[in-house]
Amino acid sequence: MxxxxxxxxxxxxxxxxxxxxxxxxxxxxxxxxxxxxxxxxxxxxxxxxxxxxxxxxxxxxxxxxxxxxxxxxxxxxxxxxxxxxxxxxxxxxxxxxxxxxxxxxxxxxxxxxxxxxxxxxxxxxxxxxxxxxxxxxxxxxxxxxxxxxxxxxxxxxxxxxxxxxxxxxxxxxxxxxxxxxxxxxxxVLRWKYAKLLSNLANAVEAATGPLTDGRAKDVYARARAEGEAAFTAAGIAWADEAEQREARGDRIRLRPLDGSPRGGGSSWQSLDRGTGSIEADYLNGEISLLGRVHGVPTPVNDALRRVANTLARERRPAGSMTVAELAREVDASPHTDA
Structure with a gap:
């Protein structure tokens, strides 16, 4: 091959x-x-x-x-x-x-x-x-x-x-x-839906940097809760955390690479390279779509999708928002997009 x-x-x-x-x-x-x-x-x-x-x-x-x-x-x-x-x-x-x-x-x-x-x-x-x-x-x-x-x-x-x-x-x-x-x-979709839930953090990381702040973790937790509610309403199954940990085991361990700059996830890298686009429409936006189809409010994911797209369109650097700024955007988000 x-x-x-x-x-x-x-x-x-x-x-x-x-x-x-x-x-x-x-x-x-x-x-x-x-x-x-x-x-x-x-x-x-x-x-x-x-x-x-x-x-x-x-x-x-x-x-x-x-x-x-x-x-x-x-x-x-x-x-x-x-x-x-x-x-x-x-x-x-x-x-x-x-x-x-x-x-x-x-x-x-x-x-x-x-x-x-x-x-x-x-x-x-x-x-x-x-x-x-x-x-x-x-x-x-x-x-x-x-x-x-x-x-x-x-x-x-x-x-x-x-x-x-x-x-x-x-x-x-x-x-x-x-x-x-x-x-x-x-x-394979059951595994991909499980990964999607973790990828709801990508927009948070891209906007504010690594999820070390408790408020950033809270934004992600709220986005994930919306995702799980939307999956449940849609009848979508996903691999649970224990199953994912068992699959990886201790066979995949992160090791610092000397001389290699710290890189964030895929969305963070898109902003870092100034590509002008980001995948949020297919991550947080997927939850927004499911929510609209099945009647589940998704204001946190709506806000994260909107913020990530704005940062990409304006070619703002990765991590250019404070956690407080992002939290305000999320808290101000209506249950439907304006």
């Missing part, structure tokens, strides 16, 4: 680097300065073992690869707000032996939230959900830091909307040979 990593940022770069390190064929898809740095100096992957430099093919557009191979796996790791453009760019590409990528190739959706798979299934026949628990950061071109050991992360994966198959098992075997745990599960 050849792995085409569409979005070689924190998660995509970590997965692509580990796969390349283990001897698998990898193509990295990136843009702008990051693509230029990857081409000129390789992917610098900083892990607890040190800094590895992986020189693999890099493209910005699918046309640069020409015809795809029948054994290609598309690993989608762009943010959900960028998924449509990426899927439309890759879906129509011809595959050796006949058909297009959308018709014949497996597509793994490795994003936070639960919307990307649904977007993908409109276009691709063979969609796999991936629940990502892989702490990593990408804040400078050409470089990715993945500070966990002895395993780099854990990727629960399975067919979308449900099920498991031999393709998932083969991909999982390749990942596990590359220091990434990859349980194949028939209910």
């Amino acid at each position: 050849r792995y085409i990593i569409i979005g070689a940022g924190a998660v995509g770069g970590s997965v692509g680097g580990r796969l390349a390190e283990a001897g698998h064929d990898v193509v990295l898809v990136a843009r702008g300065a990051h693509a230029a740095a990857l081409r000129s100096g390789g992917l610098r992957l900083h892990t607890p073992e040190g800094i590895g430099v992986h020189r693999v093919p890099v493209v910005e557009h699918p046309e640069e690869l020409g015809e795809l191979r029948a054994d290609d796996v598309l690993f989608l790791a762009v943010k959900t707000q960028d998924a449509v453009a990426a899927l439309d760019a890759w879906g129509g590409r011809p595959v050796a032996g006949g058909g297009t990528a959308a018709e014949t190739l497996p597509l793994l959706c490795a994003q936070n939230g639960v919307e990307s798979e649904r977007i993908a299934l409109r276009r691709f026949r063979h969609v796999y959900g991936v629940c990502v628990w892989l702490p990593a950061s990408h804040t400078e071109p050409g470089a990715v830091s993945a500070p966990c050991a002895p395993w780099t992360g854990i990727l629960h994966l399975g067919r979308y909307p449900a099920g498991a198959d031999e393709t998932a098992a083969r991909i999982a075997a390749d990942l596990e040979k590359s220091r990434i745990l990859a349980p194949v599960v028939p209910d």
